[in-house]
Amino acid sequence: MKCIRLRKHLLPYAEGVLPERLLKRLEEHLAACDSCTRELDEIARTVSVLRQTDYPQMEPAFDLRSRVMARIPREPVRRSRWAGKLPAYSAAAAALLVFAIIIVAVEPVFFPNEQAARSPELAMKETMPREKAMDLEARPEPPSKGAGFQLGAPMTHGGPQAVRPTATSAPGMKLPAAKPSERMAEALAPPVPKGQDFAHSDSAAGRLRVGEKVAETWALKRGEATDTVTGGYEMGKSLGVESLTAAPATPPPPAGPSLAGAVPEGHPRDVAQAYFGGTQQAPQPAAELPGRAEDLAMGMGNVSPGREARVRLEPEKAAGERIVVLEKRLREFPNSRTVLGDLVHAYREAGRAEDEYAVAQRLTKLDPENAKYWLALAQAAEKAKMPRTAAAAYRRVVELKPAAADLELANSRLKALEAADK
């Protein structure tokens, strides 16, 4: 077996977790391959170094819990509506999508039937050969209905689908016969009004068709078949399609449902709802969604706010509480320099200079090379009225060559103490 296939098993082998079957195979290979043996040796040594390395972690902050609890919102946790139901919802969504695709795909099949039910002429045209149908389409419209597309016209004359615009429907004009491929394309295309470009390109006109369908469906159910087109007209009017069309031959009936008010856009359900006087539910503002307001107020959408949102206790109160916690913690970890360091700060905040000095002294004993500890000791000694000790500690800070700011501070305090001593 090639080395490249086995090398990825060298680390599990070095750690002793390689399965038996692979173990035997790898060992056979290693016996015959110097390159892989060397690689294994190097990996094993690296793992050994890592295993021997002491990489201690930081102690958790003593007040982590209180800080987190101060940041979390005071509201019951809402169990996600999706928790455990995701597969079911996914399946439902997939089924809905498939259904929608099927509906779109079979639309050309459904619509001719509907139109046929409304218009025997259209039905006849759709069933006859294409050439004959084109002849029929090229025939002039009855004079009473005007030459152009009558958007508001009743469907008794074939409806919009059966009518061509004036420019292409001159009397006696023959349209060129479509090629077989074009016929196929047309047969597959949705039955939109041919020659009316706005119906293809304008989304408002597209909505007009949707509104018309929905309105028709509902009107048929309610026995208002004569007003079916009016709904579409009103819809188109409110959406600005009116300007693209000729004036309606017959004005829309005054009675009956109207979409003159606010028209819901988009979903046919909304159109139908508004058309029949249904109440439309207002969209819920984002800020009113559960938990959202709190997120916004804290600037915490999905992004954590960082240290700006850290909540600290009041200084006086915090120092006392922290001292209690830290002293307890110090009993558990007597040599933890983190706890001792925090304790120095806490004593400093509480104004307990002697205690601060004592703890700082412990720190300098634990790590005599740490300039920060000596600086803390010097400051504590100053507060505890021990100027000579403080001066000595500052001198030690200077000797240890700390960061520039600490060095500057130590030098300035040292000068001040020496001047005061003189």
Next chain:
Amino acid sequence: MTDSKQNADLLSEGSASGRVVETAGEAAGRLSEHDADTELVLRAQTGEASAFGELIDRHQRAVYGIVSRMVDTRDDADDLVQDIFVSAYRAIGSFRRDAKFSTWLHTIAVNITLKWLKKMKRRSTVSIDDPATGLASMIRAEADPSPADSLQQRERNEAVRRAIDSLSDKQRIVVVMHYFEQYSCEEIAGVLKCSVGTVWSRLHYACKKLRGHLDWLEQGS
């Protein structure tokens, strides 16, 4: 045998033949901890903040174990751990109790830490000894000094830490979790939501990269 088959074998048998054998007592302890976590999570999901506080107490050390070895300063570690627990509280409603709470929490911890590191883009190998941050002394501070902790050993440890810092974030997190937090590769895969093979691969490349940095240690010893 194909690579994928071999990988599958490795995944299925790797844990079984692991050298760390869990005793019955340890397994029972682990299960009871899992049960205790589950109960606390249930209470936290009903809005009982104190239950979540107990979860913080139980898991803060493990979270610090990962985070503190990935960032440079104590402040950053504190802030990140806070963010992790706040995020966990906000998302606890979506926690499915068929998973282990610790795995779920550590996934949040790793994701938030990696996201933060990506944002900061300022990891440097020298910062560990930066006097301004003093992380090295902080890290050392947690280990009780003992006579055996010689200067040579400390230098060696710091050299290894620097070498680990030079790894990419994704390699570093698996190295930290596997070699310093004692996670098995299966557990890491569960936390990182990747395959066990990917975890082994990252460890392998991390070891190869570390080898270059640690050669002098081998020569020295």
